[in-house]
Amino acid sequence: MHPAFSVIFLTTLIGVGQGLFLALFTGHLYSVIKVVPMSADPQTFYGLGSLVALVFLGGGLFASFFHLGHPERAWRSAARWRTSWLSREVIVLPGFMGMLTLYGLVQYTAWNPVLTNLGPIIVDLSMVVGVLATIMAFALFLCTAMIYACIKFLQEWASPLTVVNYTLLGTASGFTLATAFAAMYAPELVRFYGIWAIIITITALFTRIASLIRNSRIKHKSTLQSAIGVRHPKVVQKAQGSMGGSFNTREFFHGKSADFLKSIKWIFLVLVFPVPVLMIMMGLSSAAFATLLVAFAIQYVGLLAERWFFFAQANHPQNLYYQTI
Amino acid sequence: MTQLALVIDLNVCVGCHACVTSCKEWNTSGTAGSMSDDNPYGQDPTGTFFNRVQTFEVGTYPNTETVHFPKSCLHCEDPPCVPVCPTGASYKRAEDGIVLVDYDKCIGCKYCSWACPYGAREIDEHLKVMKKCTLCVDRIYDTALPETERKPACVLACPTSARLFGDVHDPESQVSVAIRENGGYQLLPEWGTNPANHYLPRRKTRITIHEDELERVDNPLKKERRQPRPGFDEPTLDDVTSW
Ligand code: SF4
Ligand code: SF4
Secondary structure, three states, rough: OOOOOOHHHHHHHHHHHHHHHHHHHHHHHHHHOOOOOOOOOOOHHHHHHHHHHHHHHHHHHEEEEEEEEHHHHHHHHHHHOOOHHHHHHHHHHHHHHHHHHHHHHHHOOOOOOOOEEOOOEEEEEEHHHHHHHHHHHHHHHHHHHHHHOOOOOOOOOOOHHHHHHHHHHHHHHHHHHHHHHHHHOOOOHHHHHHHHHHHHHHHHHHHHHHHHHHHHHHHHHOOHHHHHHHOOOOEEEEEOOOOOHHHHHOOOOOOOOHHHHHHHHHHHHHHHHHHHHHHHHHHHHOOOOHHHHHHHHHHHHHHHHHHHHHHHHHOOOOHHOOOOO | EEEEOEEEEEOOOOOHHHHHHHHHHHHOOOEEOOOOOEEEOOOOEEEEEOOEEEEEEEEEOOOOOEEEEEEEOOOOOOOOOOOOOOOEEEEEEEOOOOEEOOOOOOOOHHHHOOOOOOOEEOOOOOOOOOEEEOOOOOOOOOOOOOOOHOOOOHHHHHHOOEEEEEEEEOOOOOOHHHHHHHHOOOOHHHHHHHOOOEEEEOOOOOOOHHHHHHOOOOHHHHHHHOOOOOOOOOOOOOHOOOO
16 A cells, blocks of 8 residues: 555554553553552643643644545545444544543643542542543544454454554553653653553564564465456466556555565664663653653654554555556 | 446457547546546546556467456445445445445545455546446436437447446346356455456357267268278279179
8 A cells, every 4th residue: 555644644643642641541540549649730740731642633633634635525524433434533533632622621720520439539520531531542543443454355454453553552652752741740650651651662562563473474365366357377467557557556556665665664663662662761760851752752753654664564455456567 | 126237258358448438438528527637648647547448468478368357346236445435425326236426425535445455446636536437327327318328338339349238136137147158257256345247258169079070980981982992913893793
């Protein structure tokens, strides 16, 4: 497939936004059950943190419009949520953004009435809103990934690993950003976030490598023989029905060499996983905001490469009909 | 239930592209708007087409065979391109099984083209909506046309009648008979899309003739010819009989 930058930015940016919220709310929950200290200034930390997450989600939403031929009709895309994962994403994304806004406002204004008590745990409004937003954050990961994983003949994508990787990589980048953010606004939480960021990043390394191994062993079900229905081991295409190429030759081929593809793979494997992990470790010892922010930036750039590779690696069966590129 | 479809006979197609040009001519002048092109008369022309004819070479020289292969939307009975469309712009008509795109609803997200294993959908790069074969839905029901012309433009244009059009759910229709009797098959059957369009394979007309069919064993003439010839020192039959 030809990787479109609009979609690369959409999926990575909203991944950061979702991950950052999940990080904030994890910190919130942990402090409620008193596993970690309450941040000194929860109003700024959670309120401003939600705003940062919102900015990333908004950026992703903005990028997505560049993918559409008719962005002015985008509202129509909520219509088919019964069958289309894309439609579901279109509904869940603004829904999550709304819930996140609410969470940020409740935290920032500190208008947080206690709703009920679960034993020693006080359930207040921010917790209820946070739980709902968490459900929506995971639902959004599911929708985004299923857009790709549900196309069964794109065999590189049609796997539960796609969902796992979208979730883990988004969450990892969000936790890394949360670590940097905590270094600025809640130094007492830096360790907590940093360690989680490292754990999630390393888990994501394993699941991403699992999908790389799976994809390198894929046996494609379709062949040129089944595509045109001629039983002969040697079939060569001589003409593809166009001279200057067509939509089919532009949209479904990445147009880069195998070496380029391979180098992108190594770039993302290095930038997403070991480099940020090392930098977080360095940053943790000194709680250095700059180091942690750079760790996030590097991981994000790596994720752009990861997403590019994700798209480029997928081999569409329609390519069988377009072999004389 | 009706399922309109094309049956394309690869045994007959000569790769003349008449279906491509007539399709473009009919559909670019239709009410649904033009099918835009870039550099149509320059270098590297590219544009939107509903139908393309591709050419494949089968075998190794000198035992090769050229297969011309027209490809358009196959109007799958279980079309993977339809459920993925977020707007409902892509739909399959219940009454005749034609898969269509509503150009007024399409947002040009291209998701349906990813979900079609055949590469049958092409985005119009200027009008920014997804386009594909409509089976000339604006022709086949047009009562202003004489009955014989109520067929897709490609079918009418084909000089070798390699393209048949009809209802593949009616067992007695011309297309069903052709599929049944000439080994009609579907493309990429492994994905369960159940395409309505079928292709008829290349067929060689061969008759098997055995030796004994060329030379009759009990040929009476042969029996006579088999009579032993008299030797030079023997009297011929004439000598024996003319006394
Ligand atoms: S050929 Fe492609 S575009 Fe046509 S109905 Fe089948 S899946 Fe859809
Ligand atoms: S490009 Fe148009 S027809 Fe295709 S999925 Fe998107 S909205 Fe539907």
